Every structure is written in C-alpha cells, then in structure tokens.
Amino acid sequence: MQNRVLLVEDDDELRQLLSRYLATQGFSVREAANGRDGLSLALGQDCDIVVLDIMLPDINGLDVLRELRGKTHLPVILLTARGDETDRIVGFEVGADDYIPKPCNPRELVARLQALLRRIAWDQQADVDASRVYGDLRVEPDQRRIYQHGKPLELTATEYEVLQVLLAHAGSVVRKTDLMQWALGRRLEAYDRTLDMHISNLRKKLGNDDPPRIETVRGLGYSYRVPTQ
C-alpha cells in the first residue's frame, strides 16, 4: 500500500525535485504551490501526510497548519529556510509533528516521513499485549496490576513499582541504591528503612514462601528468584 504525501512548496524546482525523489521511494505524491491549494487538498482527505513549507506566497505555512489543526490531526512535517530557533518552537506549538530546515536532504525527509508514518501505524495497532510473565506472576502495565495465579495482587503504587523493577531484573541482584532510585525515585540515604518496609510488605502479599521469592543479598540488595522451569 502506497503512502500518499501532499507536498506544499512554492519553489517549483525544489518541489519537483522532492516529488520525483519521493516517487522513487514508493510514495504517491500530490503537489500544491501555495497555501490555499495546499489547505484544500489536505482537507480533501486523500493524503496520509503533509510536507509543508512555511514560506508560501499567499497564506503563511503556519497559518495553514493552524487552520488544518482546527479540523484534523493529519501528520504534518514543516519545511523551512534554515531556521531560527523560536521559529521551530512555534511550529511545534501550532501542531507540527516534525520540522526540517532547508536545504533538506531528501533522504532525511524520507526517513522522517517513514518514521512518522510508522509511529502512526504502531499507535493505531490494537494494544500490543504488553504483559510480561514471570512464573506465576503476570505484570499488566496498562492496568498497573500484577496478577498471581490470575488473581490481582492488592499492591500500593510503590509496591507495584518495587516489584515490577525486581521482576524486570528477575534472576539478578538489584542493588538497594538502584532499586530506591528506580522505584521510589530518590536517593537512598543512611538509616532510610523505607525500602526494607516495602520489601517486607511485598513478601507478605506474595505469600511468605520458603525459600522466599524475594531473596536478600546481604550488603547489596534484593533479587527476585526465578521460578524453576
């Protein structure tokens, strides 16, 4: 399936150059030489992505984009003469997805077009099952839950974070300083027993097996024992 690009650019030479190159890269290209045409083509619903020059003879590219964003979330890549920074920031604020300074390398344009189209395809793909399984535990990040034998564990936010970090490193030791940083988001200070408490509570909720699932490595940290398989 060919992706349809709308190219809005007033410089005939550049437009044709890009158009031809895009065609060789498997895109089907529509062209507009000014803002008005560009806008109506973009709203005409038969393109997948827009490459939009900012400097246009009639309507400013940013205004075209503003108009467009009132009606659609069509992906838009802005093109502009080597830009001053604030220009860029404004472009993004108005709703651009990407921004390439001219003179642009056609290969880079294509790479960015494809990256953006790929992102959209990924996003619209039905929820890729992101769940991860460790023995009898299953982590469901979307639900922010961890299931044991199919039943949800009643974990607090912090407990979830801690267990989830341990599981992500299942089988290897996670140092206390790292666990603190990654799960609690702060540094481990002397005499801080917070982490120990969370571990203790987690062990309780996981059922106090012997040997314990969460193994203590004295002087270092903790390690989730991978269930024998």
Place this chain on the structure above:
Amino acid sequence: MQNRVLLVEDDDELRQLLSRYLATQGFSVREAANGRDGLSLALGQDCDIVVLDIMLPDINGLDVLRELRGKTHLPVILLTARGDETDRIVGFEVGADDYIPKPCNPRELVARLQALLRRIAWDQQADVDASRVYGDLRVEPDQRRIYQHGKPLELTATEYEVLQVLLAHAGSVVRKTDLMQWALGRRLEAYDRTLDMHISNLRKKLGNDDPPRIETVRGLGYSYRVPTQ
C-alpha cells in the same frame, strides 16, 4: 501524574542539565548513565518516552534501540554528537521516532518531546468514532449520548467526554493528566479538582455500585472496570 521521560546519557553534566530542565517543564524524569541500565529501565519501569544518546560507554545507543524495538514501540528520540547524515538515516531505520543533534537546545528537545507525545495521544484517540458497547453501557458518538440499559444518561457535555474517554480505555488506567487533556482539553494544574468533581458526579449518575465502575488508582488516575468475564 506527568509524562515520564527516561533520559539515557552518560555525560553527567549534560544529563543533569537536561533532567532539571525537563522537570521544570512538567516532566517526571528517570535517568540512566549507560546502555544497560537504560535498557532495563525502559523495559521494566514504565516510562512514556525515551531520550537516548547514541554514544554510550557500554552498549551503543543504536543497539539499545534495536533491542528495545524487538519488544516495544516505546517512543524514542535519539541524541547524538555528530550530525553525520548516514548516522541519522540509520537511526530512523532502526526505529527511532526523532533525532536531535547535540549540542541540543533544551527548548527544542521539549518541543519535540511534546510533539511526539501529542501525536501518540491523537493516534490513540483516533478510533473513538464507532458506537461501542461496554457491558450495560452503549456509547453513541454521533448523538453524544451514552445509554445505560437502553436509557440515555443525563450527562453534561464534559461528563460525556470524561466517561467516553474512560470507556475508550476500558480496563486500563487513564492518568489524570491524560484524562484532563483528552476530555477537558487543557493541562492538569496543581490543586485543580475539576476532574475529581466530574468523576464524583459521574459515579452518582451511573449509580454508586460497589465495587465502583470507575475505579480510583491512587496517585495515577482512574480506570473503568471491565465487565467481569
């Protein structure tokens, strides 16, 4: 409550600089100073987006990305010292969403982060058009009504939006920031209790079941309970 950025960068000074700036811009930041930590944090920790330096002491950033792409479509922005063109193209081919050459302007980084997150939000909202059924609830987007047992609920415009977003993500946790953005169309500011009020009113109108249909996930957001299966 904010968007969570994972910053993988070995240069301590730069990392801290960016980290601090991102924090001021309303992101919650996780850091990693090498590829291995970055990878396990990206896979384990749930973060929303990754900023990944290519030059890292242990694993090359591109290899980190490759590894990541084998498992997830987590959005990734590459950072790199050289603006070498082929480098860029390779970065995109491996699956990067964006690419910023160092030294990068923090404001541009933020603009690109936000553009990418916004794109994802748009895409995921995209399939919210057809009429849908969730247990005894039926959403009719064209009428902007939601029916319970065939009878229309008397919802205000905002309540409709909120419930509709929750239903579109039924079963998963919708963070308050996202719910605010998607349903109310603005950012969640500190001490803003508007959303809580709408939730409270919705619960009343849906009938205060036990367990509640709209579940609170403390510190995060809300989740519409999927009809038991």
Place this chain on the structure above:
DNA sequence: GGCTTGTGTAAAGGTTGGGTAAAGAGAAAA
C-alpha cells in the same frame, strides 16, 4: 563469646491524595 553491621517487621506518625458538599463564576436561555 562479644562486637558491629545489616536486615525483618510491628506499630506509630504524618503527609498526601481523593470524595464531595457547597459556594462562586460564566455562559446561555428566557
């Protein structure tokens, strides 16, 4: 054995996040 250091955990303390009533503010309708 003593001594030191690290860990387990119960219980108390304190902070924060969320529920919701009620008042306020805006906008639309009458």
Place this chain on the structure above:
DNA sequence: TTTTCTCTTTACCCAACCTTTACACAAGCC
C-alpha cells in the same frame, strides 16, 4: 434583565499509605 444550567473553586474530612521509630535477630568478624 433574570433565570438556569454547567463548570470550577473552595473547604473540610477521611482513608490510604509512605516514612519513621523501635526493637529484635542474624550474619560476619575479631
């Protein structure tokens, strides 16, 4: 204009839960 409807803000309260404290034990070292 007044009325009405809806959204937002304020205020108070409670429950969740993170952190601290305190004490006990276990491991390693001499």
